[in-house]
Amino acid sequence: MNRKLFVELSEIRTTVLDFAWLVLAASYSYLNIGRFDIINGILGFITVFFIHIIINFHNNYMDFRHSKSEEYRKKISTIGVNRESLVIVKKWMYGLTIFPLLIGAFLVYRTNWWTLLIGIICVLIGLSYSAGPKPLNSTMFGSSVVAIAISILIPVVYVYLGTVTSGKLTSSAIINAIIVCLPNTFAMFSAQLCNDTCDLEADKKNGRHTLVTKIGKTNALSLFKASWWLTFLLIPILAVLKVVPYITMIAVLLYPNIWDNYHPYLKEQVKKKTYPLVMKAVVKLVNTYVFLVAVGAIIKLVKAIL
Template identity: 35%
Template structure:
């Protein structure tokens, strides 16, 4: 397999977003508890990156195997069929990165706490059964919500935990709620990403027997929800500053909200995977990357 095929198969280009999810958890730990980086945190970051690759390879593998023959998804859309990749080789890549993630996960649990096995098992289950099983998660109307919470909330939450695990008093239900509030803008953006993707793929999903949220609410309502979530995610930023959940620089992002809404106007008009969906990814990445970076910068003030 050539590197460019692996790059698309594993969707390596989306991996940096996971770094920013880890970063927001680490920044909050520093902001509230003056926590410092440690070895478990570095191992956790490697787990997130390796499992990201694992899940994407497996999703492409399962999507190819489960795709209906009634259209040309296998031949034109899926990287495996389009580039004539060997299913055996693809599955071996999946097994390698799955094993790497599992070994690193076991090491992290050994270094920190057995309690990390709970989010670990849940995360592995969601990642692998997103596209596998008799009722894959990506064929259900709860896919956007479950995946957005798992990525946008649980990844930062565990990042915080591995930084403060030696001080159990720092980690309680109140902290977990505060982390949820801090991560809510990211959760809404992750939700929007999946919602927009499923909106553009609605016709193809119907042929593949996937009844996503868009299938039940329709494209018009899906676009309205996306726009509402987008606005709320930005307006939450100054609110978090007011309630001392975030440093003041993160509030600056709200200033570019009108510009981003104008950028999204073509998507609001027509939902097309090739032409307008990239606009959703671009505008989403502004908050997904800008928010954690400004949070980190704010620590120096």
């Protein structure tokens, strides 16, 4: 397998947000709990990074195997377009698992057995996206589950790993961490809606009953806009309620720039043309929000020192 195909099958570019979630978790932990085990955090990030890549491999593999459309197999699927052997793809998929298994085992040793249970649950959710008798990507719940898993579950896992040994981790701290993640969740949900509207015809041919196939493209576009409005509305609300630092309200100034990125998608839903623009907007918003939360944590730390 050449480098170009590996990048496409692993969708390694999507893993950039995995590090953003780590920064968000560390910043939140310092702001609300007062500490964060950076070693556990980095080990968790490496584990999530490899699991993310493996799941992307798995999704591409299962999508090709389950496809009912020859057009999808030959002209859309990365595996089909590159005429790659399924055996080779499977070998890479299984070979990569050695890294998260080893690092995950070390994390369990450093923390407790709950870490193992959490890891198993996360992996099962990821694999269920495209596997099983009723894959999540073939149901109307796929978009929501993916958005929640990526933008809430992963950061909360980081918070757990970084603070579980401190003795200060409480259920209220976990709930607050979930609330802090909500702007990112709605942004990720809009990205999933964008993906599914672009894939609408292909999904119909492959028998996938996604949320977009259920509500139609027009309603999906309206839901997409509502999701973005909620993203930008939540940030100042959370700041006023002191859930996140006041400085995060600066992120609202990105709205005009974000609009320029996703407005073309509202006019035409083309996977290779307008979907990347929406993803660019999502990454820009998420990174800015996370950066500002981190700045808030640094300001608090400096004030405590002075």
